[in-house]
Amino acid sequence: xxxxxxxxxxxxxxxxxxxxxxxxxxxxxxxxxxxxxxxxxxxxxxxxxxxxxxxxxxxxxxxxxxxxxxxxxxxxxxxxxxxxxxxxxxxxxxxxxxxxxxxxxxxxxxxxxxxxxxxxxxxxxxxxxxxxxxxxxxxxxxxxxxxxxxxxxxxxxxxxxxxxxxxxxxxxxxxxxxxxxxxxxxxxxxxxxxxxxxxxxxxxxxxxxxxxxxxxxxxxxxxxxxxxxxxxxxxxxxxxxxxxxxxxxxxxxxxxxxxxxxxxxxxxxxxxxxxxxxxxxxxxxxxxxxxxxxxxxxxxxxxxxxxxxxxxxxxxxxxxxxxxxx
Amino acid sequence: xxxxxxxxxxxxxxxxxxxxxxxxxxxxxxxxxxxxxxxxxxxxxxxxxxxxxxxxxxxxxxxxxxxxxxxxxxxxxxxxxxxxxxxxxxxxxxxxxxxxxxxxxxxxxxxxxxxxxxxxxxxxxxxxxxxxxxxxxxxxxxxxxxxxxxxxxxxxxxxxxxxxxxxxxxxxxxxxxxxxxxxxxxxxxxxxxxxxxxxxxxxxxxxxxxxxxxxxxxxxxxxxxxxxxxxxxxxxxxxxxxxxxxxxxxxxxxxxx
Numbered sequence: 001x002x003x004x005x006x007x008x009x010x011x012x013x014x015x016x017x018x019x020x021x022x023x024x025x026x027x028x029x030x031x032x033x034x035x036x037x038x039x040x041x042x043x044x045x046x047x048x049x050x051x052x053x054x055x056x057x058x059x060x061x062x063x064x065x066x067x068x069x070x071x072x073x074x075x076x077x078x079x080x081x082x083x084x085x086x087x088x089x090x091x092x093x094x095x096x097x098x099x100x101x102x103x104x105x106x107x108x109x110x111x112x113x114x115x116x117x118x119x120x121x122x123x124x125x126x127x128x129x130x131x132x133x134x135x136x137x138x139x140x141x142x143x144x145x146x147x148x149x150x151x152x153x154x155x156x157x158x159x160x161x162x163x164x165x166x167x168x169x170x171x172x173x174x175x176x177x178x179x180x181x182x183x184x185x186x187x188x189x190x191x192x193x194x195x196x197x198x199x200x201x202x203x204x205x206x207x208x209x210x211x212x213x214x215x216x217x218x219x220x221x222x223x224x225x226x227x228x229x230x231x232x233x234x235x236x237x238x239x240x241x242x243x244x245x246x247x248x249x250x251x252x253x254x255x256x257x258x259x260x261x262x263x264x265x266x267x268x269x270x271x272x273x274x275x276x277x278x279x280x281x282x283x284x285x286x287x288x289x290x291x292x293x294x295x296x297x298x299x300x301x302x303x304x305x306x307x308x309x310x311x312x313x314x315x316x317x318x319x320x321x322x323x324x325x326x
Numbered sequence: 327x328x329x330x331x332x333x334x335x336x337x338x339x340x341x342x343x344x345x346x347x348x349x350x351x352x353x354x355x356x357x358x359x360x361x362x363x364x365x366x367x368x369x370x371x372x373x374x375x376x377x378x379x380x381x382x383x384x385x386x387x388x389x390x391x392x393x394x395x396x397x398x399x400x401x402x403x404x405x406x407x408x409x410x411x412x413x414x415x416x417x418x419x420x421x422x423x424x425x426x427x428x429x430x431x432x433x434x435x436x437x438x439x440x441x442x443x444x445x446x447x448x449x450x451x452x453x454x455x456x457x458x459x460x461x462x463x464x465x466x467x468x469x470x471x472x473x474x475x476x477x478x479x480x481x482x483x484x485x486x487x488x489x490x491x492x493x494x495x496x497x498x499x500x501x502x503x504x505x506x507x508x509x510x511x512x513x514x515x516x517x518x519x520x521x522x523x524x525x526x527x528x529x530x531x532x533x534x535x536x537x538x539x540x541x542x543x544x545x546x547x548x549x550x551x552x553x554x555x556x557x558x559x560x561x562x563x564x565x566x567x568x569x570x571x572x573x574x575x576x577x578x579x580x581x582x583x
Contacts (some may be wrong), residue, residue: 031330180427187417191415191416194408194410195494196428196494
């Protein structure tokens with residue numbers, strides 16, 4: 001095991017321990033920010049799955065909302081134990097993703113953006129007007145979860161655990177054939193079909209899995225805050241996720257993670273208002289597209305190339321042919 | 327039984343008849359060339375038989391199965407694989423992964439197997455690795471496996487394009503202008519690869535502009551013009567065919583280069 005990997009592993013371990021101990025020595029303000037970071041990472045890596053195939057949706061926040069509402073309604077109105085609420089929070093958006101995804105994927109990128117935007121608008125309206133179910137704009141209060149309302153520490157660990165599991169699953173998917181297929185589709189749809197890749201099926205799966213994890217995150221969020229309303233999931237919410245993925249770089253898993261972490265920390269630590277955040281995101285997105293179109297990931301790849309190291313294999317590394325066997 | 331048989335294959339785009347009543351029959355192990363002036367319908371023909379376009383009327387039967395109108399991915403899975411003109415590659419994947427991704431053409435993706443690494447997945451990966459290394463050797467790409475396609479010289483990129491098609495385990499490989507834009511040396515390498523493929527039992531369908539290549543390597547040649555089949559036969563027969571000569575002289579193509 002070479003020194004670099006050892007050092008890297010040690011850093012990860014230290015970072016992990018730090019994060020695990022965090023709520024014990026820090027105030028609730030910073031722990032709250034980290035909870036948001038963890039949930040946003042889940043959103044970002046979920047969004048990235050479909051985005052890597054060249055389709056950007058406009059309804060990721062809707063899946064977040066669907067999960068939150070499903071969890072809240074089943075918990076607060078029906079009284080189911082949280083575990084069931086959590087699971088339902090993943091299933092509901094996943095099903096919606098399949099249902100609206102299937103017809104939407106027959107159209108090209110920009111039109112997919114529009115159909116998912118339409119879905120967002122419809123669901124926003126449903127959340128606001130189906131008051132019997134959702135309490136409309138007033139929202140649902142006193143949402144139960146894994147701990148009494150108002151506690152933070154259990155939710156800190158729940159969010160962290162969700163993020164860890166999500167990253168693990170995404171990592172395995174990346175290294176498997178599925179991950180390489182997604183990248184291939186993003187590179188050239190036609191060529192991918194010509195080698196037997198079912199483009200629509202792969203995209204639907206990616207869309208669904210991303211929606212599922214967004215739903216889980218929504219459930220944690222709803223129970224943590226103990227409150228949910230349509231105002232939490234605005235037009236901008238999905239755009240924020242899009243920006244995390246774009247500035248991070250969708251080609252590798254760590255890109256959207258870095259994007260989500262950096263942007264969430266900046267916005268929260270600087271205590272930016274909604275308007276200021278919108279401006280920040282707009283500027284950041286413009287700069288990213290002009291200067292670092294492939295995101296942080298692209299930046300690192302360019303630096304690597306500048307300093308003479310070869311390109312690291314991207315996805316599907318689990319299938320890598322042994323160079324010495326050639 | 328012929329490996330590929332088309333009957334009355336017709337493709338209309340609105341008022342334009344890109345293909346009219348194409349009927350041809352290809353036996354296993356043959357190398358068939360399809361030639362014709364620009365706009366004759368050669369690429370349309372490829373698109374229709376490989377599932378990228380649906381024919382207006384007519385049938386395509388591959389290996390005994392009717393594949394008319396099936397999707398490209400399905401047709402590829404049944405053994406009819408096509409390559410594209412020019413360089414069409416997965417630009418963000420290293421060379422070896424370009425080939426790997428075409429490798430096991432499974433009927434369904436086994437997602438849970440992928441996440442948990444089940445024995446079935448592992449066996450598929452082992453078989454895939456062997457096939458990948460075979461294809462890399464055949465295409466002469468051993469020295470550049472880790473490179474991104476954008477860093478490859480032009481000839482290697484074209485070989486990679488064919489290698490991707492090969493990796494998909496074709497019974498019939500349809501090459502769309504494999505040597506267009508290549509120099510003499512690159513062309514020779516491609517021809518050698520094609521002949522090696524025949525020895526390995528792959529049937530080959532070739533669309534080409536370069537008459538010299540077609541005459542040199544094909545068993546039979548089919549000539550299209552304005553969507554119709556105007557001649558079919560051995561290269562020698564075609565070269566003497568009046569209608570063929572007329573068709574080419576009527577266009578601005580360089581013919582017997």
